[in-house]
Amino acid sequence: MIAAAKTRRTFPGGVHPPGRKGPSENSAIQLVPVPKQLAILLNQHIGAVCRSLVAKKDVVKASQKIGEADAFVSAPVHSPLNGTVKEISLQPHPVLGRAMGIIIEVEADNVAAKQPVAAKFGTEFDENKFSDEQILQAVREAGIVGMGGAGFPTRVKLEPNKANPIKTIILNGCECEPFITCDYRVMLEWTEQVIAGIKLVRKVLKPERCVIGIEDNKPKAIEAMKRVVGESDGIEVVSLKTKYPQGGERQLIKSIIDRDVPTPGIPPMISVLVLNVATAAAIAEAVVFNEPLTHRVVTVTGPGVERPGNFYAPIGMAVGELIDACGGLKSDAVKVILGGPMMGISIADLSCPITKTSGAITVLNAKEIGGAKHEMRETACIRCGRCIETCPMNLNPTKIAHAVKHGLLDVAEDYHQSACIECGCCSYVCPANIELTGYIRTGKMTVARKKQDST
Amino acid sequence: MLENIRVSPAPHISHHFSTRSVMIDVIIGLIPAVAFAGFYFRYYALLLIASCVLSAVATEWICNLIRKKPNSLGDFSAVVTGLILALSLPPAIPVWAAVIGSSFSIAIGKMVFGGLGSNIFNPAMVGRTFLTACFGMLMTTWTVPANIDSRMPAISAAMPDTVTQATPLAWSKQALKTRNIEDKTKLVPASRANSLMADMFWGRVGGCLGETSAFALLIGGVYLIIRRTIQPHIPSAVLGSAFLIGTIGYFINSDAFINPLAHLMSGGMLICALFIATDPVTAPLTTKGMYIFGIGVGGITMLIRLLGEYPEGVMYAVLLMNAVTPLIDRFCKLVPAGGVPNA
Numbered sequence: 001m002i003a004a005a006k007t008r009r010t011f012p013g014g015v016h017p018p019g020r021k022g023p024s025e026n027s028a029i030q031l032v033p034v035p036k037q038l039a040i041l042l043n044q045h046i047g048a049v050c051r052s053l054v055a056k057k058d059v060v061k062a063s064q065k066i067g068e069a070d071a072f073v074s075a076p077v078h079s080p081l082n083g084t085v086k087e088i089s090l091q092p093h094p095v096l097g098r099a100m101g102i103i104i105e106v107e108a109d110n111v112a113a114k115q116p117v118a119a120k121f122g123t124e125f126d127e128n129k130f131s132d133e134q135i136l137q138a139v140r141e142a143g144i145v146g147m148g149g150a151g152f153p154t155r156v157k158l159e160p161n162k163a164n165p166i167k168t169i170i171l172n173g174c175e176c177e178p179f180i181t182c183d184y185r186v187m188l189e190w191t192e193q194v195i196a197g198i199k200l201v202r203k204v205l206k207p208e209r210c211v212i213g214i215e216d217n218k219p220k221a222i223e224a225m226k227r228v229v230g231e232s233d234g235i236e237v238v239s240l241k242t243k244y245p246q247g248g249e250r251q252l253i254k255s256i257i258d259r260d261v262p263t264p265g266i267p268p269m270i271s272v273l274v275l276n277v278a279t280a281a282a283i284a285e286a287v288v289f290n291e292p293l294t295h296r297v298v299t300v301t302g303p304g305v306e307r308p309g310n311f312y313a314p315i316g317m318a319v320g321e322l323i324d325a326c327g328g329l330k331s332d333a334v335k336v337i338l339g340g341p342m343m344g345i346s347i348a349d350l351s352c353p354i355t356k357t358s359g360a361i362t363v364l365n366a367k368e369i370g371g372a373k374h375e376m377r378e379t380a381c382i383r384c385g386r387c388i389e390t391c392p393m394n395l396n397p398t399k400i401a402h403a404v405k406h407g408l409l410d411v412a413e414d415y416h417q418s419a420c421i422e423c424g425c426c427s428y429v430c431p432a433n434i435e436l437t438g439y440i441r442t443g444k445m446t447v448a449r450k451k452q453d454s455t
Numbered sequence: 456m457l458e459n460i461r462v463s464p465a466p467h468i469s470h471h472f473s474t475r476s477v478m479i480d481v482i483i484g485l486i487p488a489v490a491f492a493g494f495y496f497r498y499y500a501l502l503l504i505a506s507c508v509l510s511a512v513a514t515e516w517i518c519n520l521i522r523k524k525p526n527s528l529g530d531f532s533a534v535v536t537g538l539i540l541a542l543s544l545p546p547a548i549p550v551w552a553a554v555i556g557s558s559f560s561i562a563i564g565k566m567v568f569g570g571l572g573s574n575i576f577n578p579a580m581v582g583r584t585f586l587t588a589c590f591g592m593l594m595t596t597w598t599v600p601a602n603i604d605s606r607m608p609a610i611s612a613a614m615p616d617t618v619t620q621a622t623p624l625a626w627s628k629q630a631l632k633t634r635n636i637e638d639k640t641k642l643v644p645a646s647r648a649n650s651l652m653a654d655m656f657w658g659r660v661g662g663c664l665g666e667t668s669a670f671a672l673l674i675g676g677v678y679l680i681i682r683r684t685i686q687p688h689i690p691s692a693v694l695g696s697a698f699l700i701g702t703i704g705y706f707i708n709s710d711a712f713i714n715p716l717a718h719l720m721s722g723g724m725l726i727c728a729l730f731i732a733t734d735p736v737t738a739p740l741t742t743k744g745m746y747i748f749g750i751g752v753g754g755i756t757m758l759i760r761l762l763g764e765y766p767e768g769v770m771y772a773v774l775l776m777n778a779v780t781p782l783i784d785r786f787c788k789l790v791p792a793g794g795v796p797n798a
Binding site: 015333348380381393395415441 | 572686790795
């Protein structure tokens with residue numbers, strides 16, 4: 001029993017990339033200079049694309065809803081600041097390339113930056129002041145989506161399911177990606193707000209267990225959470241082994257309740273709900289203060305920026321402006337990544353706006369990327385099996401990737417390419433430097449497109 | 456500044472592993488065996504090793520020229536092939552034969568399939584089989600280590616008629632062949648091979664250059680496992696299955712079958728388990744497949760040793776299992792963490 005208690009909770013597979021949290025972990029969340037222009041994308045989430053509720057030259061107020069869709073699986077968008085609609089046109093989108101967005105001109109000199117609401121939350125929080133309908137309505141209206149990266153509308157996840165009720169709520173505070181510290185700062189500085197958020201969710205879903213999972217390389221965050229969570233709250237704070245991708249939804253569930261989510265499935269199928277800490281904070285803000293999701297904490301870090309830090313930034317702000325707020329790019333910067341180095345998307349257009357799911361901007365130099373990776377030098381697979389050893393989903397990445405490379409999509413499907421979570425472990429360890437994750441993603445996208453074409 | 460910005464699929468960082476670092480690790484793991492070969496068989500051993508390595512490298516370079524492919528010597532895989540082939544050659548083999556074998560290893564064992572990663576069979580074992588087929592006499596003429604020449608007459612005096620080789624496995628085979636002999640004076644008990652166990656551990660016996668010392672190979676193997684260059688599955692399966700079969704034989708008739716530990720330490724068993732069968736290119740990918748592969752290599756080796764005509768069977772065991780590796784991979788498909796969909 002003692003040995004079992006000492007082994008650190010974790011999942012099979014995974015890798016140990018260097019943490020690199022140093023540059024930004026001790027930088028408190030700070031405000032950014034008010035930008036002159038914001039680009040609010042109408043498609044920041046999974047589900048139906050919003051249609052614009054405003055027209056060119058309309059004057060919009062802070063927190064005003066400017067885009068909405070009628071579908072259940074969707075989330076409205078709001079204007080973060082007072083301003084004027086300049087145009088509604090195609091904008092650079094980190095994932096889709098180009099997507100419709102609303103450009104809002106802000107009179108930067110006359111508009112004050114929005115302050116975080118965290119200070120208004122005390123350790124005593126009574127979630128019973130709010131009715132279930134009130135909470136669900138607020139989450140929907142605030143346009144809250146999963147802020148850890150997936151962007152799935154949170155309102156949909158909170159819909160009570162009588163047939164298969166949620167038994168465990170897991171709050172994801174792992175932040176396993178190297179460099180990123182936005183969730184860490186939220187857990188440290190907005191602790192009360194995060195706990196309030198999880199209490200509100202618990203009120204709606206009435207689960208048996210409520211767990212906060214944090215990697216053990218963030219002892220201060222664990223301590224802060226434990227301090228705020230009261231004895232009677234019934235919320236467990238669990239320390240998890242520091243390993244990538246500990247913060248992956250399926251891996252987190254495996255680590256905490258030792259169950260596997262079925263391959264073509266989602267956590268609610270095994271009665272589990274996973275929420276990111278930033279999402280919980282947004283829920284609390286939306287329910288208590290009726291404030292929509294218009295700002296988020298973004299880590300700007302990496303060896304390619306002058307002064308790394310964590311910023312409370314309006315959604316829609318251009319990546320370039322955020323980097324400028326940190327003193328600009330260094331001359332040796334070669335890659336700007338929206339997200340972390342393992343799963344983030346590298347972008348070439350710095351006018352690309354941040355979205356509800358952008359937790360970090362990581363700027364890397366050639367040294368950090370590593371010689372072969374930087375030069376994109378790929379050699380033959382030597383079948384060493386490291387990709388299989390590290391795959392947290394127990395797939396055969398080299399087999400799938402080579403099938404995709406040779407156009408054998410049926411073979412790739414046969415080896416369950418659709419189960420891939422695209423964590424990047426296989427590409428990270430590959431000694432031949434093959435872009436396994438890239439190939440597998442290509443395979444998945446090709447199959448999805450074919451299915452779309454045939455229907 | 457922006458013109459330096461590049462885009463690529465995630466992830467954007469990578470581990471410092473490279474094919475070259477994997478191969479260099481294998482070379483480092485073989486250094487003890489090379490050192491012991493040099494110690495026991497003196498300069499001629501080093502000459503053989505050097506000529507094998509150089510001819511392997513030269514052959515790969517020429518093949519790349521012919522195929523109009525970029526130079527691939529930087530991955531050091533040719534060095535590893537040359538080294539392993541050299542260590543599995545008898546110490547008295549002429550240099551010209553070693554060069555032929557080494558060139559054959561690379562050209563026919565590897566490059567005709569398309570180079571590293573595409574070969575079906577272990578190149579070093581292909582070369583060794585070729586040499587055995589062409590120059591059978593040279594491949595079975597054993598000299599004993601230079602520093603124990605004085606012991607040699609004692610061994611050969613015991614059986615001057617029948618024993619021309621002095622390897623422990625030859626003794627083992629003699630014990631098997633003479634177990635039912637009527638003339639008891641010609642009987643070779645298994646205890647003769649068993650009595651050499653300490654010498655096998657340190658390498659003071661006849662045998663191939665790098666195979667005589669179990670100690671040197673174990674150091675190298677442990678290094679590779681600690682460095683995680685190889686996974687322990689294949690070595691444990693090879694040695695485990697060989698030990699099991701050896702034990703069964705030993706229990707049936709301990710006069711005719713030698714001690715299973717002697718089997719593990721003699722001949723090519725250890726270099727095979729740690730360095731040859733673990734060649735990633737020609738071994739299965741999955742853990743289950745690796746165990747099947749290892750059990751196959753260990754089992755076939757022991758069947759040849761115990762029941763076959765040859766005293767040693769490592770080479771054939773590895774090649775046979777290499778041939779079924781694609782099949783093993785096909786049958787040992789991994790089940791995704793969440794189970795097979797719609798199953």
